[in-house]
Structure formats: structure tokens, C-alpha cells
Amino acid sequence: MGLIACILIPIVACSPDEVYGRVTHVVDGDTFDLEVQESNLPLDDVIHVRLADIDCPETRGPKASPEGKAATEYARSWLLSQYVYLDLDDKAGQDPYNRWVAVVYIAEPNGDLTNFNRMLVDAGHAKIDDYKNNEFDPSSWWSQSEKKDPSD
Numbered sequence: 001m002g003l004i005a006c007i008l009i010p011i012v013a014c015s016p017d018e019v020y021g022r023v024t025h026v027v028d029g030d031t032f033d034l035e036v037q038e039s040n041l042p043l044d045d046v047i048h049v050r051l052a053d054i055d056c057p058e059t060r061g062p063k064a065s066p067e068g069k070a071a072t073e074y075a076r077s078w079l080l081s082q083y084v085y086l087d088l089d090d091k092a093g094q095d096p097y098n099r100w101v102a103v104v105y106i107a108e109p110n111g112d113l114t115n116f117n118r119m120l121v122d123a124g125h126a127k128i129d130d131y132k133n134n135e136f137d138p139s140s141w142w143s144q145s146e147k148k149d150p151s152d
């Protein structure tokens with residue numbers, strides 16, 4: 001039922017407006033710092049954010065790759081210094097590294113909200129890694145028609 005509700009009424013059912021703030025630092029493709037402007041939760045002034053249910057190539061350590069750097073540059077170009085909305089994970093909340101697990105939404109000029117987690121996947125900079133301990137289901141990010149005919 002949650003999946004269906006998210007597809008039909010994404011803004012209401014998935015509450016992307018739990019946090020509103022400005023991205024102050026992009027660590028890598030799927031991790032950044034956010035300066036909180038508004039939230040209905042008692043959060044720190046600056047929080048660490050980990051994009052939910054996706055995985056970008058590594059930028060550090062033995063598995064560092066050019067693809068990881070490209071993902072970081074992509075995230076930086078879209079997010080750095082921008083104001084975004086977060087849908088925080090209501091189940092686990094933070095990961096073991098004290099990063100808030102979230103889906104990030106970019107506000108378009110016409111007021112629409114675009115799912116940035118999905119953008120990273122669509123752009124080829126991340127793959128789906130669906131953790132079952134959070135509230136999110138990545139399959140809900142794509143509409144039924146997109147799922148049925150991926151070549152369209």
C-alpha cells in the first residue's frame with residue numbers, strides 16, 4: 001500500500017519536506033552536509049546526509065575510481081550551495097556513521113520536486129542498493145510505465 005500511495009501522491013505520502021536546508025559541503029556522490037533551515041525534528045544546525053538506497057563508486061581508499069570522482073562532480077554541480085528538501089528515514093534514521101539517511105529533492109523553478117537519488121541512478125552515477133531497514137523503496141521512484149518499458 002505504501003508503494004502505491006507514493007506513486008499516486010508522492011509529495012503528501014512521502015513527506016519530502018521534513019527538512020529544508022542548504023548544502024554546504026559535498027563529500028562524494030551520495031554524501032553531503034546540510035545547513036538546516038527548517039525542520040519538524042530537533043536536528044543539529046548542520047547534519048550529515050547519506051542518500052538512501054543508492055551507492056556511488058568510491059572516491060577514496062583502495063576502491064577509488066574515476067567514476068567515483070565523476071559522481072562527486074555531478075552531485076556537487078547540482079547540490080552545492082543549493083536549497084533542498086529531505087525526506088528523512090523514519091525507521092532507522094541515522095546510519096552507523098551518524099549520517100541521516102534521506103531522499104533528497106531539488107525544487108524546480110515551477111515548484112515541482114525532483115528526486116535527486118533517482119537522478120544519480122538515471123545519470124549512471126549510482127546503482128540501487130535497497131536497504132530493507134529504512135522506509136524507502138526505490139522501485140517507487142519510477143512510474144509503472146517506466147518500469148514496464150525501460151527502452152522507451
Ligand SMILES: [Ca+2]
Pocket residue numbers: 014015018087088089090135
Ligand atoms: Ca520520512
Ligand SMILES: [Ca+2]
Pocket residue numbers: 053130131132133134135136137138
Ligand atoms: Ca529501502
